[in-house]
Amino acid sequence: xxxxxxxxxxxxxxxxxxxxxxxxxxxxxxxxxxxxxxxxxxxxxxxxxxxxxxxxxxxxxxxxxxxxxxxxxxxxxxxxxxxxxxxxxxxxxxxxxxxxxxxxxxxxxxxxxxxxxxxxxxxxxxxxxxxxxxxxxxxxxxxxxxxxxxxxxxxxxxxxxxxxxxxxxxxxxxxxxxxxxxxxxxxxxxxxxxxxxxxxxxxxxxxxxxxxxxxxxxxxxxxxxxxxxxxxxxxxxxxxxxxxxxxxxxxxxxxxxxxxxxxxxxxxx
Amino acid sequence: xxxxxxxxxxxxxxxxxxxxxxxxxxxxxxxxxxxxxxxxxxxxxxxxxxxxxxxxxxxxxxxxxxxxxxxxxxxxxxxxxxxxxxxxxxxxxxxxxxxxxxxxxxxxxxxxxxxxxxxxxxxxxxxxxxxxxxxxxxxxxxxxxxxxxxxxxxxxxxxxxxxxxxxxxxxxxxxxxxxxxxxxxxxxxxxxxxxxxxxxxxxxxxxxxxxxxxxxxxxxxxxxxxxxxxxxxxxxxxxxxxxxxxxxxxxxxxxxxxxxxxxxxxxxxxxxxxx
Numbered sequence: 001x002x003x004x005x006x007x008x009x010x011x012x013x014x015x016x017x018x019x020x021x022x023x024x025x026x027x028x029x030x031x032x033x034x035x036x037x038x039x040x041x042x043x044x045x046x047x048x049x050x051x052x053x054x055x056x057x058x059x060x061x062x063x064x065x066x067x068x069x070x071x072x073x074x075x076x077x078x079x080x081x082x083x084x085x086x087x088x089x090x091x092x093x094x095x096x097x098x099x100x101x102x103x104x105x106x107x108x109x110x111x112x113x114x115x116x117x118x119x120x121x122x123x124x125x126x127x128x129x130x131x132x133x134x135x136x137x138x139x140x141x142x143x144x145x146x147x148x149x150x151x152x153x154x155x156x157x158x159x160x161x162x163x164x165x166x167x168x169x170x171x172x173x174x175x176x177x178x179x180x181x182x183x184x185x186x187x188x189x190x191x192x193x194x195x196x197x198x199x200x201x202x203x204x205x206x207x208x209x210x211x212x213x214x215x216x217x218x219x220x221x222x223x224x225x226x227x228x229x230x231x232x233x234x235x236x237x238x239x240x241x242x243x244x245x246x247x248x249x250x251x252x253x254x255x256x257x258x259x260x261x262x263x264x265x266x267x268x269x
Numbered sequence: 270x271x272x273x274x275x276x277x278x279x280x281x282x283x284x285x286x287x288x289x290x291x292x293x294x295x296x297x298x299x300x301x302x303x304x305x306x307x308x309x310x311x312x313x314x315x316x317x318x319x320x321x322x323x324x325x326x327x328x329x330x331x332x333x334x335x336x337x338x339x340x341x342x343x344x345x346x347x348x349x350x351x352x353x354x355x356x357x358x359x360x361x362x363x364x365x366x367x368x369x370x371x372x373x374x375x376x377x378x379x380x381x382x383x384x385x386x387x388x389x390x391x392x393x394x395x396x397x398x399x400x401x402x403x404x405x406x407x408x409x410x411x412x413x414x415x416x417x418x419x420x421x422x423x424x425x426x427x428x429x430x431x432x433x434x435x436x437x438x439x440x441x442x443x444x445x446x447x448x449x450x451x452x453x454x455x456x457x458x459x460x461x462x463x464x465x466x467x468x469x470x471x472x473x474x475x476x477x478x479x480x481x482x483x484x485x486x487x488x489x490x491x492x493x494x495x496x497x498x499x500x501x502x503x504x505x506x507x508x509x510x511x512x513x514x515x516x517x518x519x520x521x522x523x524x525x526x527x528x529x530x531x532x533x534x535x536x537x538x539x540x541x542x543x544x
Binding site: 061064066083084085086088089090092093094096098100101109110112113114141161 | 442444445447448449450451452453454458462463466467469543
């Protein structure tokens with residue numbers, strides 16, 4: 001089953017080597033992640049699923065460089081991660097738009113923090129927002145937008161600094177199911193078109209199967225890699241179907257059930 | 270998709286009736302408020318005149334305006350009442366502005382260096398709980414007649430300002446800080462782009478509290494040391510048993526504090542409308 005080795009010749013975009021993480025408290029230490037080794041190829045879409053509390057979000061924080069591993073190392077483009085990097089963009093569970101900033105200014109937050117050329121950044125932000133159908137809302141405030149629109153602004157904010165790797169931490173969990181499905185299609189299309197490498201953390205099996213090429217299942221705390229599954233859909237034109245279409249593909253249920261059992265077995269264990 | 274409600278074509282009769290009811294309710298509240306004020310003033314006027322209360326103790330509301338007009342004129346012994354009012358207002362504004370600036374700076378330092386906060390926390394709590402008024406005579410000796418008033422105004426509002434603003438900083442959603450960190454924000458950038466703008470409602474609430482406290486500090490400081498200011502007039506008037514002077518000064522204090530409150534509410538509305 002774990003047959004999803006990335007192409008050996010290409011240098012992985014993101015690599016984890018024997019990563020472990022322990023939290024220290026006065027009443028002892030907690031092992032959150034244990035001996036995790038992963039390779040993610042450039043342009044690959046990977047999902048990480050697992051029971052809640054298995055440290056899957058923490059894994060993203062490690063790759064983003066805002067948490068340091070206790071053991072092992074995290075590499076992006078072959079270089080060890082030692083802090084937040086411009087190559088990595090992080091999309092959080094909620095949009096966390098600042099209510100005192102306009103949509104455009106929210107999108108520009110990263111560029112502002114990184115001291116980028118603001119004129120260029122403004123052009124890029126405007127172009128991104130326009131492409132996501134928010135062109136007429138540039139100077140609106142976040143509260144004037146619906147949940148789906150706000151999350152698209154959050155995506156634009158992440159992409160505005162043009163990172164190569166996008167980390168998605170349950171980015172649709174705060175949305176209603178209809179918006180969720182529509183936005184999944186949009187996000188996948190956008191990230192593919194921009195040739196990004198994406199890592200999606202979710203507890204939604206359907207989302208993982210329909211959106212990504214490889215699903216990594218993590219075990220309960222201390223989180224370790226339990227299994228990996230390559231997701232392949234037969235398609236006439238050689239392109240991978242969009243997430244919504246993938247849900248209707250004949251292969252979908254097979255993958256879904258396999259992953260479901262992986263997680264379920266674990267609940268009993 | 271935008272969350273703007275379309276206006277109804279024509280208001281229904283039920284809606285119009287509801288609007289009328291709302292208007293009636295509003296008028297009832299305002300009317301009751303006005304009646305309470307009138308009853309208070311009438312009793313204050315009538316009871317002393319009917320000799321049910323010794324007028325020497327209370328003066329009359331009708332005496333306030335003539336006293337005010339009379340005191341507008343500076344005499345060799347006494348500056349104009351406007352000069353008294355100005356002295357009090359100036360010390361109050363300086364006091365709460367300084368408390369705000371220092372309070373934000375200190376709260377930011379405590380936020381930046383958590384170890385510092387842990388060390389000074391008990392001292393801050395005690396300093397805040399301490400009756401600062403006990404320091405009036407000490408400040409008079411240390412700072413002299415004028416500076417002690419400013420000092421009191423600052424001392425009485427500074428600690429609560431630090432504690433309120435710091436707890437506001439702590440209340441900012443840590444995920445917003447995380448968001449800034451993912452872009453590689455420095456501590457200073459997190460402070461200026463996330464913490465401070467996110468704390469504006471807290472800052473306004475703090476301003477409301479410490480503006481009132483600063484006025485208390487100024488008046489108490491003036492009791493001790495001044496020969497200028499409304500607090501001084503209250504003490505002076507009571508010493509020579511001229512209650513009309515005392516009541517005039519107290520009335521001006523009530524007006525000043527109401528105006529300060531209105532100014533801050535206006536500021537609040539102006540800022541919150543943008544959010």
